[in-house]
Amino acid sequence: MKKIVLFAGYMHVGYLSAGLLLFPAGRMQAIDIEYLILIRKIMMKLDKNSRIAILGAGNIGLSIARGILRSGKFSSGNITLTRRRSHLLSEIKESGVMIHSDNKKAVEASELVIISVEPQQMNGLLREIQPVLDAGRHTVISIVTGVRLSQIAQIIGDKIPVIRAMPNIAISVGESMTCLAGKGLSDETMDMATRLFDMSGSTLVINEEEMIAATAIGACGVAFFLRAIRAASQGGIEIGLQSSHALRIATQAARGAASLLLAAGSHPEQEIDRVTTPKGCTIAGLNLMEYEGFSSAMIKGIALSAEKAASLYKTGND
Numbered sequence: 001m002k003k004i005v006l007f008a009g010y011m012h013v014g015y016l017s018a019g020l021l022l023f024p025a026g027r028m029q030a031i032d033i034e035y036l037i038l039i040r041k042i043m044m045k046l047d048k049n050s051r052i053a054i055l056g057a058g059n060i061g062l063s064i065a066r067g068i069l070r071s072g073k074f075s076s077g078n079i080t081l082t083r084r085r086s087h088l089l090s091e092i093k094e095s096g097v098m099i100h101s102d103n104k105k106a107v108e109a110s111e112l113v114i115i116s117v118e119p120q121q122m123n124g125l126l127r128e129i130q131p132v133l134d135a136g137r138h139t140v141i142s143i144v145t146g147v148r149l150s151q152i153a154q155i156i157g158d159k160i161p162v163i164r165a166m167p168n169i170a171i172s173v174g175e176s177m178t179c180l181a182g183k184g185l186s187d188e189t190m191d192m193a194t195r196l197f198d199m200s201g202s203t204l205v206i207n208e209e210e211m212i213a214a215t216a217i218g219a220c221g222v223a224f225f226l227r228a229i230r231a232a233s234q235g236g237i238e239i240g241l242q243s244s245h246a247l248r249i250a251t252q253a254a255r256g257a258a259s260l261l262l263a264a265g266s267h268p269e270q271e272i273d274r275v276t277t278p279k280g281c282t283i284a285g286l287n288l289m290e291y292e293g294f295s296s297a298m299i300k301g302i303a304l305s306a307e308k309a310a311s312l313y314k315t316g317n318d
């Protein structure tokens with residue numbers, strides 16, 4: 001048996017999982033735990049052969065799919081997207097991904113299961129796929145806001161490795177900030193999830209307790225910064241720029257500000273100090289914005305978003 005499992009280690013992960021299903025449960029129990037760990041390590045290899053299901057391909061699910069395809073690291077034929085109205089996915093179908101509305105089939109055809117439905121749809125979906133989830137094969141990544149790992153385990157059991165992930169829609173262009181949290185997972189499992197999201201931006205492993213705050217800044221935050229860019233471009237139009245020029249200048253200025261922080265690892269005030277000449281135009285504008293409540297509005301908005309994110313999922317929802 002050990003030789004068979006070791007030999008299987010050189011096989012494609014899909015064949016390996018199919019092979020494991022052939023062994024009767026009694027004989028499976030005889031395999032040493034170290035060989036099961038070996039199997040999971042093989043499963044967690046991320047390459048062209050990795051099979052990924054995205055259940056609930058709406059705004060963020062589709063963005064994740066686009067990010068995965070954009071990375072060029074995966075074969076589109078190994079990616080399955082579901083939603084109940086699967087005809088609405090016809091555009092991305094052209095890239096070669098599998099599309100349907102059968103979540104169970106999608107899970108059975110995959111090792112990595114990404115769930116991106118609305119919080120109120122989570123319980124029903126988990127109950128639906130629970131019978132086909134296999135602890136030896138699957139890893140679940142939940143993108144769903146406010147659903148705790150323990151609440152997921154209550155439905156699918158505590159044997160399936162589950163990671164909570166909070167990316168943002170910039171994942172479709174390889175620029176997501178994705179926060180990950182897990183409990184009691186092997187290093188390999190978290191490493192695999194980190195590598196997956198690193199392909200489409202930046203990744204940070206945090207405590208689950210920080211997930212709501214990370215949602216407000218990292219996921220909702222995209223909208224806050226977009227609104228700031230819109231406001232800047234409206235200001236530009238008011239002082240004489242054509243709308244397209246104003247938006248282009250504001251967008252690149254925002255990108256430049258973010259790039260400065262990322263490149264230097266500096267604090268915003270350090271960079272602001274370099275722009276604000278004494279008695280100059282920048283400090284005059286900045287101070288008026290602060291007087292009008294710029295920082296305060298952003299902080300209060302983030303706090304309210306976090307409050308709302310924490311209350312989106314209620315136990316017992318279908």
Ligand SMILES: NC(=O)c1ccc[n+]([C@@H]2O[C@H](COP(=O)([O-])OP(=O)(O)OC[C@H]3O[C@@H](n4cnc5c(N)ncnc54)[C@H](OP(=O)(O)O)[C@@H]3O)[C@@H](O)[C@H]2O)c1
Pocket residue numbers: 055056057058059060061082083084085086103116117118119121124125143144145166167168169219
């Ligand atoms: N949007 C973001 O930027 C973002 C970022 C991070 C996290 N999130 C979180 O991600 C989740 C999804 O957000 P979203 O904005 O992408 O919402 P969304 O656009 O409404 O997407 C949810 C998708 O799930 C599908 N769905 C619902 N029930 C299903 C089921 N039983 N089986 C398969 N598919 C099902 C829906 O399509 P059908 O009605 O056709 O089934 C819909 O396309 C939420 O929990 C949200 O908080 C969102």
